[in-house]
Amino acid sequence: MMHANEYIESLFSFINNSPTPFHAAANGAALLSANGFQRLRETDRWSNLSSGAYYVLRNDASLIAFSLNDRLQQGLPLRMAGAHTDSPGLKVKPNPLQQRQGCVQMGVEVYGGALLAPWFDRDLSLAGRVSWRCRDGHLHCGLIDCKRPVAIIPSLAIHLDREVNSKRSIDKQTDLIPLLMLSNEKASPDFKKLLIDQLVADNPNASEAEVLDFDLFLYDTQPLAQTGWHNEFITGARLDNLLSCHALLHALIRSDNRHNSLIVLNDHEEVGSVSTAGAQGPFLKDILERLIPDPVVRRQTLAGSLFISVDNAHAVHPNFIGKHDPEHLPLLNHGPVVKTNANQRYATNGLTASLFRLFCQRAEIPCQQFVMRNDLACGSTIGPLTAAELGVPTVDIGIPQLAMHSIRETAGRLDGWYLLRVMTAIFAAGDDALRCPEVGLP
Structure with a gap:
């Protein structure tokens, strides 16, 4: 044992x-x-x-x-x-990217009965399954995991919402949009093209691939830990x-x-x-x-x-x-x-x-x-x-x-x-x- x-x-x-x-x-x-x-x-x-x-x-x-x-x-x-x-968590939408005020954000759906408040101000990474077509025309699929923080859902400053600690509500459509990057371009980048580098890193056979679709989730990059004065707990x-x-x-x-x-x-x-x-x-x-x-x-x-x-x-x-x-x-x-x-x-x-x-x-x-x-x-x-x-x-x-x-x-x-x-x-x-x-x- x-x-x-x-x-x-x-x-x-x-x-x-x-x-x-x-x-x-x-x-x-x-x-x-x-x-x-x-x-x-x-x-x-x-x-x-x-x-x-x-x-x-x-x-x-x-x-x-x-x-x-x-x-x-x-x-x-x-x-x-x-x-x-x-x-429970946040799953990336099929056409996720939107650009506002120089910020490129990523649309997500709430998967399952997630507690939403803890998702704010966390270092989020991206992982899941990607399907692609190679030069031979065949369909392939594999897993990717960025491992590093690539997104965050910043909270609104308390100065702009003085009642946040007593009357907070979270709109799943408008409040849960992770920040992915900054850009001065007028159009949002192509999300599928953004995935290529990570796809090839995790799947060497995907070089020169055309990403067709994906099943991707955000997750917290903080690893599990033993906590408590005597390490009584595990958290993660x-x-x-x-x-x-x-x-x-x-x-x-x-x-x-x-x-x-x-x-x-x-x-x-x-x-x-x-x-x-x-x-x-x-x-x-x-x-x-x-x-x-x-x-x-x-x-x-x-x-x-x-x-x-x-x-x-x-x-x-x-x-x-x-x-x-x-x-x-x-x-x-x-x-x-x-x-x-x-x-x-x-x-x-x-x-x-x-x-x-x-x-x-x-x-x-x-x-x-x-x-x-x-x-x-x-x-x-x-x-x-x-x-x-x-x-x-x-x-x-x-x-x-x-x-x-x-x-x-x-x-x-x-x-x-x-x-x-x-x-x-x-x-x-x-x-x-x-x-x-x-x-x-x-």
Whole structure:
């Protein structure tokens, strides 16, 4: 098992180098490949795989990885877990550049339910996927990451808005326009041409390329940090939910390949999961149908399996204790949180929660509970979507964090390590350890 300090170093490297879902999936794939996982392509013909370890990418931003034994067709359980690769942020518009008062600005869309105020006055870089045509006329695509600060959204001086600290509102269309450069030209520059140098730097095969389109995001260049007097906290961007992705990847790699285990890292969770690569799309179902072609055996397998939806939970904020149910106050560095909701915003039930708690006990880590106040709307995860689509018993869990959906979030230093330990224990567990007791009327 990875030591706590080694875990922090690995986590920071993964998140700092994954500014977009595309980079997160690529880094996950590279980690899997380095540990003996073989890539499969959906365009190839494959089924009835031999025992081993494999992974599949979809749209360069979602990933499914699994380890198999030779008894998969016998209806033995799958240890399954899922997280998401995307985070709320600012996505670059197709025709982004506009020029006013000698300033070239870049139009962006708000992706997901982002906390907007923290985006002001931050050093922002640009990363994502670019598609281009080379001289041979063929279409290519690759990732870019500027790494350095290239944009900023300056705040309006308080002298020009004296009520900013009491009555501030943010207009997504007019206030969130990053400053990219200065120019004395009358027309805005061609944004696609501006991308060429970075594209070639990150993709040498793109020399003399014509950029056709892109999926680009802004991100904060400040790296993750350990903070607090005793380094109790970790702070940084995209803890929700790359911390969970990192834990699932490393738990799967460290699991015993004699057991059937699978992880799915979906894109587009923050915008509803309705896409070819999202949890409400067919990605996981498609892969399972290829792994277990017989529908009866597949149904047997899923009925006896467990799916763990891993997505960060709301830690109690010491300044806003009243925002939590008084009997459900998750604390930082006190272990992963089981999330429940009577209206099925989370897929947890008493049996699946008990099974997860049992694994926490066996891994000798603490476990907490969260339920939303009755007078506040509850968020959701990929858990209910996956449970409804597959009919698999599901539990929603996650580490507690503060400042969820901010450009810089806060979590406990130990909680991700706890999560890694319990997920490793689940993937390594024998078949009998996954079974819930049968429930039925006499």
